[in-house]
Amino acid sequence: MTPKEIAQLSATELAAKIRSGECRAEEAVAACLEQIDEREAEVGAWAYCDKAYAMDQARRADVLRGTGQPTGALHGVPVGVKDIFDTADMPTENGTPVFAGRRPTRDAAAVTRVREAGAIILGKTVTTELAVYHPGKTRNPHNPEHTPGGSSSGSAAAVAANMVPLTLGTQTNGSVIRPASFCGVYGFKPSFGLISRTGVLTQSPPLDTPGLFARSIEDIALAADLLSAFDPMDSWMYPRSRGSHYEVATSDPPLPPLVAFVKTPFWDRATPETQEAFGELRDALGDQCEEIELPPVFASSETWHRQIMLADLARHFGPIVEQSDKALSETLSSMIEEGFRVTAVEYNRARDQCELLYAVLAQFFENCVAIVTPAAPGPAPAGLTSTGNPIFATLWTYLGVPAISLPLLQVEDMPVGVQLVGPRRDDARLLRTARWLVRRLAAS
Numbered sequence: 045m046t047p048k049e050i051a052q053l054s055a056t057e058l059a060a061k062i063r064s065g066e067c068r069a070e071e072a073v074a075a076c077l078e079q080i081d082e083r084e085a086e087v088g089a090w091a092y093c094d095k096a097y098a099m100d101q102a103r104r105a106d107v108l109r110g111t112g113q114p115t116g117a118l119h120g121v122p123v124g125v126k127d128i129f130d131t132a133d134m135p136t137e138n139g140t141p142v143f144a145g146r147r148p149t150r151d152a153a154a155v156t157r158v159r160e161a162g163a164i165i166l167g168k169t170v171t172t173e174l175a176v177y178h179p180g181k182t183r184n185p186h187n188p189e190h191t192p193g194g195s196s197s198g199s200a201a202a203v204a205a206n207m208v209p210l211t212l213g214t215q216t217n218g219s220v221i222r223p224a225s226f227c228g229v230y231g232f233k234p235s236f237g238l239i240s241r242t243g244v245l246t247q248s249p250p251l252d253t254p255g256l257f258a259r260s261i262e263d264i265a266l267a268a269d270l271l272s273a274f275d276p277m278d279s280w281m282y283p284r285s286r287g288s289h290y291e292v293a294t295s296d297p298p299l300p301p302l303v304a305f306v307k308t309p310f311w312d313r314a315t316p317e318t319q320e321a322f323g324e325l326r327d328a329l330g331d332q333c334e335e336i337e338l339p340p341v342f343a344s345s346e347t348w349h350r351q352i353m354l355a356d357l358a359r360h361f362g363p364i365v366e367q368s369d370k371a372l373s374e375t376l377s378s379m380i381e382e383g384f385r386v387t388a389v390e391y392n393r394a395r396d397q398c399e400l401l402y403a404v405l406a407q408f409f410e411n412c413v414a415i416v417t418p419a420a421p422g423p424a425p426a427g428l429t430s431t432g433n434p435i436f437a438t439l440w441t442y443l444g445v446p447a448i449s450l451p452l453l454q455v456e457d458m459p460v461g462v463q464l465v466g467p468r469r470d471d472a473r474l475l476r477t478a479r480w481l482v483r484r485l486a487a488s
Contacts, residue, residue: 414464
């Protein structure tokens with residue numbers, strides 16, 4: 045295989061080839077580094093990448109495989125990590141000069157799981173400033189004059205540009221789903237509490253959710269299995285039996301699934317072209333899709349989510365402003381100031397309303413297995429001063445439900461993701477439905 049062909053493989057495909065001996069880890073890493081050399085100046089996906097260290101890890105992985113000892117499910121596969129996950133052997137600077145040169149002493153729990161599976165951490169991908177809204181240097185691989193989305197901008201762009209087959213990201217509002225949609229890759233925000241956040245920058249504990257970017261649903265399912273081990277250090281995780289996401293996701297549904305097309309209360313913020321594309325998608329699904337309308341109260345989720353997020357930004361980032369001589373952006377500073385004005389009554393009411401809304405939403409899942417809705421208002425906007433509007437992810441993040449963006453549509457020659465949403469803690473079945481949807485549309 046040529047380096048270009050290797051760099052285009054999914055993580056599961058690459059892992060299988062390394063396992064069989066058809067490809068060495070050194071070849072896989074070299075192929076990804078070649079793509080970085082070719083496209084990084086244009087895309088700017090990486091905050092840190094030590095190529096010599098990456099190649100040394102690859103050679104060690106090949107030596108280990110040659111000894112015949114057991115290897116992990118991602119042995120030799122290059123992986124990128126958003127630069128808010130602590131890494132003991134690389135800087136973690138959180139997208140701000142405030143943390144320039146910061147060197148953690150231990151890995152984040154998710155990074156530990158990835159390493160235990162044999163993956164090679166290629167480097168740290170660009171995040172927006174403290175993983176909020178102020179953009180980093182990353183550009184959209186499909187058109188460098190357009191935003192890649194945020195805050196997991198580098199993670200999405202690196203997969204889209206064939207620099208790496210799998211990356212870690214996070215979502216507190218729309219930071220996985222939106223960049224996945226804009227960059228045309230698979231992006232998965234699991235149920236709140238599925239993946240540990242120990243060693244990850246804290247923005248808002250009731251909302252922060254680690255996620256994944258990949259080239260296939262199989263990649264997502266495999267990585268979800270590896271990352272979902274219970275971590276008692278993260279008190280927001282829920283204990284669960286370790287059923288296989290991969291086994292369920294790659295199986296066929298016992299019956300053709302019924303999905304619900306939901307415009308959400310924010311439909312008027314989608315571009316006319318995106319509305320038309322989703323109308324065609326709904327028609328293409330025929331009897332397997334039923335359009336439903338959420339009650340008007342769901343529109344308040346935008347306000348309630350914002351109150352929680354901004355109050356928590358003020359709590360966690362306010363001390364940074366007070367203690368550092370490095371200035372934060374005007375965008376983030378104004379959000380922190382607004383967060384200080386959120387009252388305790390408003391914050392607690394916003395938390396309480398989440399459970400009431402989910403009780404209503406859960407009733408819809410009694411008849412349908414998943415909700416189909418836009419991942420973003422449209423294709424990635426032109427310009428690099430904004431990361432785009434996260435509104436089509438806000439509700440689902442607020443409710444803590446699993447969501448995945450599928451790269452199935454194009455509008456104005458740019459990718460637009462189809463977002464599939466499932467009930468809480470039913471991630472594996474959501475991935476199975478997503479795989480069914482991708483195959484169904486490919487066959488039509």
